[in-house]
Amino acid sequence: MKTVEEIKAAIEAAVPGAWVEIVPNPSVSGQHSLRLAPEHAFEVATFLRDDAELSLDFLSNATGVDWLDKEIAEKVKVAKTVTKTLDGVDQQVEETVEETRKRVVPGYLEAVYHLFSVAKGHGPVVIRIRTLNRTDQVSLPSLTPVWRSAEFQEREIFDLFGIVFTGHPDLRRLLMWDEFKDHPMRRDYVEPDDFEYEPTAHDDVLKRAEAHRAKLAAATAVQEGAGA
Amino acid sequence: MSTSGFVQEKDKHEGWNRPPLIEPDGEGELLEVAMGPHHPSTHGVFRMDVALDGERVIRLKPVFGYLHRNHEKLAEGFTYLASMPFTDRLDYICPLTNNWAYALAVEKLTGQEVPERAEYLRVILGELTRVVNHASAIGFLIQEMGASGTPLMYAFREREKILDLFEALTGARMMVNYMRFGGCRVDATPAWLEGVRKVLAGLPQFADEFERLLCGNEILMARTQGVGILRPELAVNAGVTGPMLRASGVNYDIRKVDGYGIYNRFNFRVPLGEHGDIYDRFMIRLLEMRESFGILEQALKDIPAGPVMDPKAKLRGFRPKPGEAYGRIEAPKGELGFYLISDGGPNPYRYRIRPPSLINLTILEDMCLGMNVADVVLIFGSVDIVLGEVDR
Numbered sequence: 191m192k193t194v195e196e197i198k199a200a201i202e203a204a205v206p207g208a209w210v211e212i213v214p215n216p217s218v219s220g221q222h223s224l225r226l227a228p229e230h231a232f233e234v235a236t237f238l239r240d241d242a243e244l245s246l247d248f249l250s251n252a253t254g255v256d257w258l259d260k261e262i263a264e265k266v267k268v269a270k271t272v273t274k275t276l277d278g279v280d281q282q283v284e285e286t287v288e289e290t291r292k293r294v295v296p297g298y299l300e301a302v303y304h305l306f307s308v309a310k311g312h313g314p315v316v317i318r319i320r321t322l323n324r325t326d327q328v329s330l331p332s333l334t335p336v337w338r339s340a341e342f343q344e345r346e347i348f349d350l351f352g353i354v355f356t357g358h359p360d361l362r363r364l365l366m367w368d369e370f371k372d373h374p375m376r377r378d379y380v381e382p383d384d385f386e387y388e389p390t391a392h393d394d395v396l397k398r399a400e401a402h403r404a405k406l407a408a409a410t411a412v413q414e415g416a417g418a
Numbered sequence: 419m420s421t422s423g424f425v426q427e428k429d430k431h432e433g434w435n436r437p438p439l440i441e442p443d444g445e446g447e448l449l450e451v452a453m454g455p456h457h458p459s460t461h462g463v464f465r466m467d468v469a470l471d472g473e474r475v476i477r478l479k480p481v482f483g484y485l486h487r488n489h490e491k492l493a494e495g496f497t498y499l500a501s502m503p504f505t506d507r508l509d510y511i512c513p514l515t516n517n518w519a520y521a522l523a524v525e526k527l528t529g530q531e532v533p534e535r536a537e538y539l540r541v542i543l544g545e546l547t548r549v550v551n552h553a554s555a556i557g558f559l560i561q562e563m564g565a566s567g568t569p570l571m572y573a574f575r576e577r578e579k580i581l582d583l584f585e586a587l588t589g590a591r592m593m594v595n596y597m598r599f600g601g602c603r604v605d606a607t608p609a610w611l612e613g614v615r616k617v618l619a620g621l622p623q624f625a626d627e628f629e630r631l632l633c634g635n636e637i638l639m640a641r642t643q644g645v646g647i648l649r650p651e652l653a654v655n656a657g658v659t660g661p662m663l664r665a666s667g668v669n670y671d672i673r674k675v676d677g678y679g680i681y682n683r684f685n686f687r688v689p690l691g692e693h694g695d696i697y698d699r700f701m702i703r704l705l706e707m708r709e710s711f712g713i714l715e716q717a718l719k720d721i722p723a724g725p726v727m728d729p730k731a732k733l734r735g736f737r738p739k740p741g742e743a744y745g746r747i748e749a750p751k752g753e754l755g756f757y758l759i760s761d762g763g764p765n766p767y768r769y770r771i772r773p774p775s776l777i778n779l780t781i782l783e784d785m786c787l788g789m790n791v792a793d794v795v796l797i798f799g800s801v802d803i804v805l806g807e808v809d810r
Contacts, residue, residue, distance in 0.1 A: 217741020217760065218529035247654050248670075251744065251755050251772040304744050304757070304772075308654050308668060311675045314744055339657020341780050350488075365483040365809060374488055 191312035192244065194222045200244070204237045205230055213318060223302070223316035228330050231319050232357070235336045238305060238315070246305040246315055249337035252344060254351035256324070256377045259297040266291050297324045299353050303333065303340070321353060324376075332358035350375035371410075380405060440476050440788050448476060451791070455484050459562050459795040462805030466782075466794065473790045478783045482776070485809035493769035498524055498736055501769065503595040508771065509807040510592055511554060512547040514584070515749040517597035522678060523745030523756035528738045530600040531728050537680045538721040539602050542614060543584075544747075545710040545717070549621065550577050551750035552661075552703040552710075553628070555802040559700060560632060562799045563641055569632060576624050579617045586610055600731030611718060618714050625708055633701070642696035646785040646797035649694065656780045660752025661706060662801060665691035665698040672748035679747075683720075684713045696800040703802075737764050751775055751802055771810060775803035 192200065198210045201224075209227040226234050238246045267286050274283050300320045306313030321328045332355035334340045344355045345364040352373035355361055363370065372379060382402070454465035463484035469477040489508070493501040505520045506513035518540055525532065532540075557573030581591040587610055588594040588603070596603050632638055648658070650666040663670055671688045673681040689705035691698030738760040746755035752774025759768035778801050786794050 215741050215743075217527050217739055217743055219526040219741065219743035221742065221744060249657055250659075250746070250753060251757055251770070253757060253768075253770040253772075255759065255768050302757070304755070308670045311670075316744070337657065338652070338655045339777055339780055341656075342776055350490075363483075365486040365488075367483065375491055379491075 191310075191315075194224060194315075197238075197244065197315060198224060200241065201234050201237060204241070205233045208234055210234070221314060221316055223318050225318045225320065228319055228321075231317075232331045232333065232336070235303075235317070235333050238317075239336055244315070245307050245309045246313065248306045248308045248313075249303055249333070249339045250306050250314070251302075251304040252333070252340045252347065253302050254347040254353055254375065255300045255302060256351055256375065257297045257300060258324075258377050260295040261292055262295055263290050263292050265289070298322065299324055299328055299351055301330055301344075301347060301353055328352055329354040329356050331356055332361075334358050349373070352376065371413075380409060382406075440474070443471065446471065453794065454481075459799065460805075461558065461799075461803060464803075464805055464808070466798070468786075468791065468794065470791055473792075475786050475789055475791060475794060478786045478794065480779055480782055482809055485805045487810070489810045490769050490771065494765060494767070497764045498599070498738070498766060499733060501766075502597070503593065506593045506595055507806055508773070508810065509749065509751060509754075509775065509804045511804055512551050512750050513592055513594045514543040514547045514596060515747060515754060517594065518544055518679075519745065519747045519749060519754040520756050521597040521599055522747055523743055523758050524599045524738070526745045527741060527743035527758050527760060528599065530731055532601055532679075533725050533728060534680075534722050535605070535724045536601040536726040538717050539606055539726060540597065540679055541681070541684070541717045542714060542721070543587075543596070545713050546580050546583065546614070548710045548750045549707050550580050551802075552707045553577060553624075555750075555799075556628070556632070556700055556703055559696075559796065559799045559802075560638070562795050563638060569628070572624070572628055572631070576621065579620075583610070583613055583617060586613065598727065598731070598733065599736070600728035602726045605726045611721065614714070615718055618711060618718070621711050622708070625704065625711070629704055633704075639697065641793075641796060642700060642800075644693070644695050645789065645793050646696045646800060647694050648781060648785055652781060652784065653694070656784075657777045658752070658781060659774055659778065660748070660750070660802075661699055661702045662752065662778050664688065665702045666694035667691055672746060672753055676746070678745075684716050686710075686713050696796055699800045699802075735764070737762060742768075746772065749774060751804070751807070752778055771807075773807045773810060775801075775805075775807040776809075779803060779808065 553573040557570035755772035757770040
């Protein structure tokens with residue numbers, strides 16, 4: 191089978207303007223993946239399926255991954271002018287000081303697809319598509335029209351991670367019930383408290399219930415703010 | 419004609435791999451039936467919302483999630499090893515292959531070696547599991563056809579013998595928790611291997627008897643031949659795997675394609691169907707059982723002595739290096755895969771199960787459209803699912 195570099199070159203030759211990035215996999219499994227831009231993902235997927243040499247006709251696994259916001263602390267050398275008292279006289283001195291700066295890398299949601307070829311017997315080729323962020327820009331193109339096996343799996347990703355697949359013919363919740371609000375597979379999902387099942391609500395339980403309601407209200411406010 | 423709950427937009431069905439929608443004939447009203455979640459044919463809690471025009475199925479929407487416990491989320495909160503017992507509860511008819519798939523994925527992630535003897539034990543247990551699964555699947559299918567009791571009890575008689583073997587080796591009939599990353603938990607005694615040989619000696623006779631009982635049956639043929647046909651192109655496109663796919667004539671067996679474990683060493687054939695109907699699926703399972711007997715014989719003949727665990731394997735403080743891996747095996751129901759992402763911590767960052775049962779149901783509607791409602795039960799039975807795996 192072609193290596194990821196060769197597949198990248200083949201995609202770039204076949205789909206003009208397609209952006210492909212190789213995501214290396216440091217583990218011994220050696221399953222490196224290709225990250226696609228959402229704009230071209232559909233065309234690239236069609237190419238991967240129909241190309242005579244690759245013929246990745248079998249989408250085995252489609253799943254979501256939630257990557258939280260990451261706070262990165264960096265040490266930066268900064269030149270500063272410091273006032274120092276030397277020999278009883280105040281002087282302006284240039285000094286290099288190390289400072290720790292924190293920056294936040296925004297998180298994103300990612301859909302990962304594992305492709306195999308039934309015709310040629312090779313695989314897996316892993317493709318990944320990521321959303322812009324985790325809150326309001328969470329739509330990705332659906333690959334269900336290319337591989338039917340994504341139909342339920344993309345519904346599951348939508349259900350559990352909240353990625354909205356545009357072009358999916360029947361995007362509904364798969365496992366949770368329709369009235370359910372949140373997306374339980376997100377890393378920051380807050381589990382509902384079990385206070386409602388307490389047979390005799392008393393002080394401590396009532397407090398917990400109140401705290402839980404406040405937490406839910408805050409979460410809903412954030413969601414509505416993001417949705418609007 | 420009124421349908422309250424059904425989405426009947428035609429454009430949703432155009433432009434992707436879907437069958438043409440069937441239009442009801444005449445002026446009659448459509449009847450909506452919820453088959454399940456407690457229908458005896460659904461093998462658990464599963465619902466099919468069916469729209470009927472007389473006896474004909476016009477629409478069918480599967481509804482999942484009654485048994486959902488978010489196993490994937492739970493696994494993110496446990497260490498790698500602590501998820502092993504939970505895999506037993508996915509497809510509870512075949513716990514050992516679930517163990518195997520998970521162990522294989524972790525071994526891909528960490529690069530652990532599995533000792534020879536453990537590989538052989540895995541093959542023996544995996545193939546015994548396949549026999550259990552296929553025998554029960556056929557038994558249930560015939561049960562749903564109305565042959566109450568007898569065929570299912572024939573299958574369960576053999577299943578009990580094999581489950582006794584599992585119990586003797588692992589301590590439990592179904593919740594086995596047997597495989598480990600880099601081997602198996604306990605070694606098999608010579609007496610246990612002798613027991614497997616004894617059970618195996620009786621299995622071909624069981625298969626003959628079972629086949630004689632069923633295959634020439636006129637009712638069975640009338641109900642299954644030409645019913646629920648699945649085209650090979652659609653089967654591949656819809657990600658159908660396992661006996662379902664091979665019954666449609668596609669030669670894809672992961673034991674041959676990937677040759678995971680030590681399957682390259684065994685001599686076995688991959689039975690293929692011709693028509694892709696229920697009868698083919700049923701025959702493929704019978705034939706696969708017979709191939710499994712062959713693999714078992716070869717494995718029991720060649721099994722070497724030695725350790726069953728990689729001596730370097732670490733059970734406590736197990737932290738794979740950052741990275742990801744997708745490992746898959748040919749489970750009795752199809753391709754069972756585990757996708758793991760490690761961030762270097764003791765728990766997996768992402769733990770995904772690729773459930774064959776759920777993905778094989780993608781084409782349930784396509785197979786049922788235009789069929790009689792009584793056939794839906796059979797078509798559904800021929801997919802062979804376990805709800806523990808569908809809903810996870």
